[in-house]
Amino acid sequence: MTIRSDAREAETAAFLAAHGLADAAREPLAGDASARRYERLRRPDGSTLILVDTPVPAEDLVPFVAIGAELAAIGLSVPAILAADVDRGLALQEDFGNETFSRLLAGGADPRPLYALATDALIVLHRGWPAGAAPRLRLPAYDAALFVEQTRLFLDAYCPVALGRPLNGDERSGFETAWSAVLEPVCAGAPSLLLRDYHVDNLMRLPRPGTAAAGLIDFQSAGWGPRAYDLVSLLEDARRDVAPDLAEAMAARYLAAFPETDADTFRRAMAVLGAARHTRIVAIFVRLAVTQGRRSYLVHLPRVWRLLEAQLAKPALGPVAAWFDRHLPPAARAAFVVPETT
CATH class of the missing domain: 3.90.1200.10 (Aminoglycoside phosphotransferase (APH), C-terminal lobe)
Incomplete structure (x- = not known):
């Protein structure tokens, strides 16, 4: 598992706070062979979102958002992006759950x-x-x-x-x-x-x-x-x-x-x-x-x-x-x- 720096954790906390998620419970999710990290955020009301953290937003986050919009337009299901800070490589997306x-x-x-x-x-x-x-x-x-x-x-x-x-x-x-x-x-x-x-x-x-x-x-x-x-x-x-x-x-x-x-x-x-x-x-x-x-x-x-x-x-x-x-x-x-x- 990738270890986060204090500076990256501070950026993430500020991003979450800016979107009303400072009090959300955070649960790391299993990653893949990439450098991306995912966390499930659970609000006090029980609803959930996914936090995406990528060190290479130009290669990961930017195309994900753009391609996802095209896929959704032809009727396919992709996670909705609810908020993003592209410069910092952070995003909040719809939680599709656990049923891979x-x-x-x-x-x-x-x-x-x-x-x-x-x-x-x-x-x-x-x-x-x-x-x-x-x-x-x-x-x-x-x-x-x-x-x-x-x-x-x-x-x-x-x-x-x-x-x-x-x-x-x-x-x-x-x-x-x-x-x-x-x-x-x-x-x-x-x-x-x-x-x-x-x-x-x-x-x-x-x-x-x-x-x-x-x-x-x-x-x-x-x-x-x-x-x-x-x-x-x-x-x-x-x-x-x-x-x-x-x-x-x-x-x-x-x-x-x-x-x-x-x-x-x-x-x-x-x-x-x-x-x-x-x-x-x-x-x-x-x-x-x-x-x-x-x-x-x-x-x-x-x-x-x-x-x-x-x-x-x-x-x-x-x-x-x-x-x-x-x-x-x-x-x-x-x-x-x-x-x-x-």
Whole structure:
């Protein structure tokens, strides 16, 4: 847990006091892999709000507010921002409660209705997102070059630890060339909003009708890119297993809503983007373990490697699979034991 400085605590207390919340009870909430912090504020009357505290408001708070307004305009549920001090990275937002999809699933909820709701929310998003919103919001373009750049983290954070040496120039160049070859065709189609971290930890069930029952959070890193990315993020989750028949049913559900979309092309895009995402996640989890001692993430590595290996076996990933076969023997993959320190 991040330790707050006295100065930051004083800023926060002043912010709360300015909005009539000096007497609110404060309860820290579990965070994610980012530097953001969240607290639940409970007023004397029992009503609650969420305090958001981010050290990088230009990257977190500003886009969250702007993107959230666009999502709400097309009928999706996002937390309402009730007050914000953008310069200080502090905000008060609506409290969606505790019913994340992941918590409901862990409690024994039937996964099919939850995944259907999440899939339907993506359908609403991809049907309704206004094309003019991308330049208006200055969203980053998730094109082939950006995806290749993101996969490079694997070269920097995973390979030196797994192989005991940094990669040379030819190895790095071959990796980037392989990824460019498979990503460029995938990124050539018509884009839409790409939420980027669309999975059951970032979805809340709300007492609202239709797809508004899916509360969306953690979308401040959204961009403009391939539609298949968020669906594969949902169905190939780094933190929990999704039954293959359920994943297939949801992919079919999505495609049925877009009969003009070529199903084979879309599924190839899911495979390539899924592999790129898994490659980056492997690197992120190892980096968190090695540099920050956050080893709890390592429990998910075997799952992510299984997902990655399944995609590498598909023809669409041929060039990338060849690079992995040449440079990362099986012992340096899922079975690799991450050391306590570098």
